[in-house]
Amino acid sequence: MLEIMNVSKTFNPGTVNEKQALKNISLTLKDGDFVTVIGGNGAGKSTMLNAIAGVWPVDQGHILIDGQDITKLPEYKRAAFLGRVFQDPMNGTAATMGIEENLALALRRGQSRTLRAGIKSSEREVYQRLLSTLGLGLEDRLTSKVGLLSGGQRQALTLLMATLKKPKLLLLDEHTAALDPKTAAKVLETTEMIVNRDKLTTLMITHNMKDAIVHGNRLIMMMDGHIILDIRGEEKKSLTVEDLLHKFEEVSGEEFASDKAILG
């Protein structure tokens, strides 16, 4: 369903800040795959997600979704296929607009924006029902400005927005990293619920090895712009954090340095 073929990306080429963030990456996802992505800072995890989302053009390679080459499509057109949740809770929602207005924007992802009403009253029931599944009491606050919500509430809402119109691929860029542990666990639980319910193909970056092991049916580890580990199926199910650390040392020849990745 998702095919990344030999994609490379270098930032600031020809300057002292030159950074080869993706080095000839290839990755294929099947329908319904829930892939967790781990790796240290600067490994290229977010860069890979941004390459798929089209935040900037890639230097070489192709990205296909359901066989359609989207490499040259601008970001807003690719959005028709993608649901995205960002690390920063501020990034995923429009703070000065109401909860229902944000959801109405998300419902129209992939459609051209016309001069029809921006939100129909019939939609409100749907929004209330979906918001109540979050268990945050947001269903009674449809017209509240999103800027008044907490980080966790905003992240949960963003998740709902990303999946309101079923995406072909859900991209989660460390979407729980900025939350306190309790809220993070809750948002992750909601993620699992929605992904399972809608059978979404998902790429989830996380800093937490345990989360990466517990969730999803496949795990990839990135380092220095490469995918260095790809674990799936039965092997993934029996995986432990220790296994992962061993494998990392085997493949990379160094010790896994990031405390954050271990303790998360």
Place this chain on the structure above:
Amino acid sequence: MNIMNLINAMPGAVAQGLIWGIMAIGVYITFRVLDIADLTVDGTLCTGGAVCIMMMQSGQNVWVSMGVALAAGMLAGMVTGLLHTFMGIPAILAGILTQLGLYSVNLKIMGKANQAINVDKFDLLVSLRYIKGVPFYKNTILLVAVQIVLLIVVLYWFFGTELGCSLRATGCNDKMARAQGINTDFNRVLGLMISNGLVALSGALLGQYQGFADVNMGRGAIVIGLAAVIIGEAVFGKVFRNFGFRLLAVALGSIIYYFVLQIVIWLGIDTDLLKLLSAAVVAVFLAIPTWKSRYFSKPVNKGGA
């Protein structure tokens, strides 16, 4: 300092405030909705006045002339929008470039720096002569007020549509907007077009009102527009929550600005200093949010509940 002089000057201040109110609504759309300080408007205001006056001089109907003025303003907004999005120039600089270019365009439209239009020879919609002693349906204050209400109704409708909502999202959080499939570049150009269209319409009315268009008539217009936006928010911000009422607050803010201006003039201040005064007042009001958060913010409750 005869108080009657001040009272007699007030209807004129209301009329001017209303005409500039349309301009201020245009500024609100860029400054508050799109989060862009668009300096194009200093040029667009004159473009609107120049186009309207020249067309009327050549015998065109006043409504047609104002319509073309509006279209000319939208075109100027489109130029700034394309400089900003297609050519990647920062919004402020894009506005300044268009504004500078418009100075020449405005001179070419008028053929010289100043073009007058005689209220007795042409069928003007508004004029400073139509404030007192005319039938109510010719009264400038009423006519401009009705236009503002109509404009607010149309804008309120538009910003509630799918396209209008996506435009608001673009100004609020363009990263989120793109992730939701919104063409943010298109929306920025569109917003700048709407804004500058309104500013040019205001210029067309102002040209008729004062009986001439002048190449310098838009100088500092952005500051007056911002002043109206800020005054409107300061006075009515707590009461007016709805988008339509917020636009109304901007128009009322513009009237208050001209009231205050009249009072300052009546007090006998050197009128050469008026622009300096306006700039200082706007600077202070723009600083208030920063000062509030820096010096008057409530201490954060440390250590949780």
